[in-house]
Amino acid sequence: xxxxxxxxxxxxxxxxxxxxxxxxxxxxxxxxxxxxxxxxxxxxxxxxxxxxxxxxxxxxxxxxxxxxxxxxxxxxxxxxxxxxxxxxxxxxxxxxxxxxxxxxxxxxxxxxxxxxxxxxxxxxxxxxxxxxxxxxxxxxxxxxxxxxxxxxxxxxxxxxxxxxxxxxxxxxxxxxxxxxxxxxxxxxxxxxxxxxxxxxxxxxxxxxxxxxxxxxxxxxxxxxxxxxxxxxxxxxxxxxxxxxxxxxxxxxxxxxxxxxxxxxxxxxxxxxxxxxxxxxxxxxxxxxxxxxxxxxxxxxxxxxxxxxxxxxxxxxxxxxxxx
Amino acid sequence: xxxxxxxxxxxxxxxxxxxxxxxxxxxxxxxxxxxxxxxxxxxxxxxxxxxxxxxxxxxxxxxxxxxxxxxxxxxxxxxxxxxxxxxxxxxxxxxxxxxxxxxxxxxxxxxxxxxxxxxxxxxxxxxxxxxxxxxxxxxxxxxxxxxxxxxxxxxxxxxxxxxxxxxxxxxxxxxxxxxxxxxxxxxxxxxxxxxxxxxxxxxxxxxxxxxxxxxxxxxxxxxxxxxxxxxxxxxxxxxxxxxxxxxxxxxxxxxxxxxxxxxxxxxxxxxxxxxxxxxxxxxxxxxxxxxxxxxxxxxxxxxxxxxxxxxxxxxxxxxxxxx
Numbered sequence: 121x122x123x124x125x126x127x128x129x130x131x132x133x134x135x136x137x138x139x140x141x142x143x144x145x146x147x148x149x150x151x152x153x154x155x156x157x158x159x160x161x162x163x164x165x166x167x168x169x170x171x172x173x174x175x176x177x178x179x180x181x182x183x184x185x186x187x188x189x190x191x192x193x194x195x196x197x198x199x200x201x202x203x204x205x206x207x208x209x210x211x212x213x214x215x216x217x218x219x220x221x222x223x224x225x226x227x228x229x230x231x232x233x234x235x236x237x238x239x240x241x242x243x244x245x246x247x248x249x250x251x252x253x254x255x256x257x258x259x260x261x262x263x264x265x266x267x268x269x270x271x272x273x274x275x276x277x278x279x280x281x282x283x284x285x286x287x288x289x290x291x292x293x294x295x296x297x298x299x300x301x302x303x304x305x306x307x308x309x310x311x312x313x314x315x316x317x318x319x320x321x322x323x324x325x326x327x328x329x330x331x332x333x334x335x336x337x338x339x340x341x342x343x344x345x346x347x348x349x350x351x352x353x354x355x356x357x358x359x360x361x362x363x364x365x366x367x368x369x370x371x372x373x374x375x376x377x378x379x380x381x382x383x384x385x386x387x388x389x390x391x392x393x394x395x396x397x398x399x400x401x402x403x404x405x406x407x408x409x410x411x412x413x414x415x416x417x418x419x420x421x422x423x424x425x426x427x428x429x430x431x432x433x434x435x436x437x438x439x440x441x442x443x
Numbered sequence: 444x445x446x447x448x449x450x451x452x453x454x455x456x457x458x459x460x461x462x463x464x465x466x467x468x469x470x471x472x473x474x475x476x477x478x479x480x481x482x483x484x485x486x487x488x489x490x491x492x493x494x495x496x497x498x499x500x501x502x503x504x505x506x507x508x509x510x511x512x513x514x515x516x517x518x519x520x521x522x523x524x525x526x527x528x529x530x531x532x533x534x535x536x537x538x539x540x541x542x543x544x545x546x547x548x549x550x551x552x553x554x555x556x557x558x559x560x561x562x563x564x565x566x567x568x569x570x571x572x573x574x575x576x577x578x579x580x581x582x583x584x585x586x587x588x589x590x591x592x593x594x595x596x597x598x599x600x601x602x603x604x605x606x607x608x609x610x611x612x613x614x615x616x617x618x619x620x621x622x623x624x625x626x627x628x629x630x631x632x633x634x635x636x637x638x639x640x641x642x643x644x645x646x647x648x649x650x651x652x653x654x655x656x657x658x659x660x661x662x663x664x665x666x667x668x669x670x671x672x673x674x675x676x677x678x679x680x681x682x683x684x685x686x687x688x689x690x691x692x693x694x695x696x697x698x699x700x701x702x703x704x705x706x707x708x709x710x711x712x713x714x715x716x717x718x719x720x721x722x723x724x725x726x727x728x729x730x731x732x733x734x735x736x737x738x739x740x741x742x743x744x745x746x747x748x749x750x751x752x753x754x755x756x757x758x759x760x761x762x763x764x765x766x
Contacts, residue, residue, distance in 0.1 A: 174498050175498040205717055205718070227719050230586060231587045264553065395569065396563070
């Protein structure tokens with residue numbers, strides 16, 4: 121089995137202005153990402169507002185995405201759930217429907233329900249049991265269950281399906297370096313996350329892939345692949361050129377940046393998130409769009425340039441996020 | 444509309460040893476609680492392991508419970524969800540199916556996704572919009588979104604459906620006293636939680652009800668109603684007699700205590716929780732059962748005493764919780 125490398129951006133979940141799923145928009149996101157030449161797409165992640173979906177909606181996003189991807193590229197499905205049984209079932213269903221990879225945070229709930237190390241190991245063992253596609257551990261600050269380098273290396277050693285880890289915590293590079301040293305070939309798929317805001321030090325530390333948002337996946341993919349083939353100078357050049365936009369997304373916008381720019385560029389007809397997710401401030405929104413225009417972002421051009429596509433008129437004035 | 448007072452215990456969610464729903468067991472829990480003369484039953488709470496259920500399983504527990512309750516007593520349904528839209532839909536469905544009350548934590552997700560005060564007010568406004576049954580705010584340490592007395596009083600003032608608040612945080616009595624003073628008749632249904640471990644100070648502070656586990660609801664209901672009719676001395680006497688058991692549940696067992704004793708008493712055929720929820724230590728389990736026997740707990744006697752009921756043989760030796 122070949123390890124996926126390069127860039128696997130998170131696709132946002134597309135909503136209408138009424139906060140219902142927009143499955144047509146969801147499929148346009150797939151087309152955009154294929155044209156951006158990404159190495160895979162991750163769906164139902166936290167940046168996809170998975171915490172705002174019902175089980176039935178999860179299923180709809182999953183099937184719409186896999187149908188549209190149609191073997192053009194691998195799809196990574198986030199299957200996190202506190203219950204081992206439910207997480208395992210979600211993984212099996214994703215596999216049956218055609219996913220190439222599943223990603224899970226360790227089990228946790230709310231502010232207080234952490235799981236101890238032995239419990240986390242057993243969780244991943246049961247979740248992966250009988251699974252044929254690989255598993256990515258997601259190490260994110262949102263989880264109240266902490267993941268150490270030693271624990272992740274142990275899981276990779278004891279659970280063969282665990283081939284990937286995505287690290288998106290403070291000092292990600294240190295953790296990636298530790299995993300490369302300790303886990304070695306038990307864990308070939310080292311990824312960073314967090315909008316690629318630490319891409320260069322992370323790839324220097326051994327990352328083989330980055331799981332960013334879907335804002336500038338074309339450029340970040342080029343940077344990641346340059347680094348992977350040993351052309352670090354080119355990777356640095358590309359990344360530093362985009363850093364103002366990456367940093368603005370990371371510090372000012374979060375998951376809203378991609379939605380705003382997809383609305384501006386005509387990929388989505390609404391940039392809505394589900395309440396109570398906070399809306400973007402109109403000033404922040406304007407600054408984001410200006411910065412993305414200045415950097416000539418593909419996300420703003422794609423829909424207009426695409427032949428044979430019905431253009432969605434851009435009627436946005438100063439729309440916010442969720443109502 | 445009369446405010447529910449007294450005791451509204453949380454029903455556990457019954458699982459088989461294979462961690463599947465046990466809906467027959469779920470309905471026996473209703474019968475037990477009716478015979479324990481409780482004033483209502485709360486389902487799908489955190490003590491019901493709601494964090495370990497799919498949407499479909501939530502629906503099954505809800506319909507099985509409401510069908511068996513059959514207007515014998517009010518059912519309170521926990522409908523918490525981060526998404527306002529999904530929480531609102533859950534409330535409407537609970538109402539349509541016959542629930543008397545819904546309970547929600549403020550929106551939150553994981554360790555980091557808190558919602559600000561204005562966001563929380565808007566959440567409860569939208570959730571309650573058009574709802575005919577009352578709403579209980581749940582103020583629990585599991586939520587990363589903090590609830591102050593002022594915020595809860597404001598919600599009760601601005602959202603007429605919000606008639607209840609259940610407080611289960613450190614210094615619950617202070618918070619209840621504050622709510623009684625500030626919210627007054629906007630919030631007549633003041634409840635405590637946490638296994639009634641602070642029942643007397645909480646009722647002294649203005650609580651009109653307690654939301655305990657289902658371990659000794661008969662006794663705690665008697666204590667609560669004694670306090671409500673002004674017989675504080677009797678309430679104290681009953682509560683202090685049971686305090687060793689209450690305290691053992693609160694500090695050593697959590698939600699497992701009810702399940703263990705229901706298994707021992709033949710109400711449930713399995714005390715299973717869903718992994719990775721930690722199992723009870725065999726020593727702790729033995730001490731709990733001995734203590735409950737010494738206190739002659741109704742939960743241990745009910746199934747055997749009940750006429751016309753098929754007794755489930757008690758075959759437990761030293762079973763644990765989740766595998």
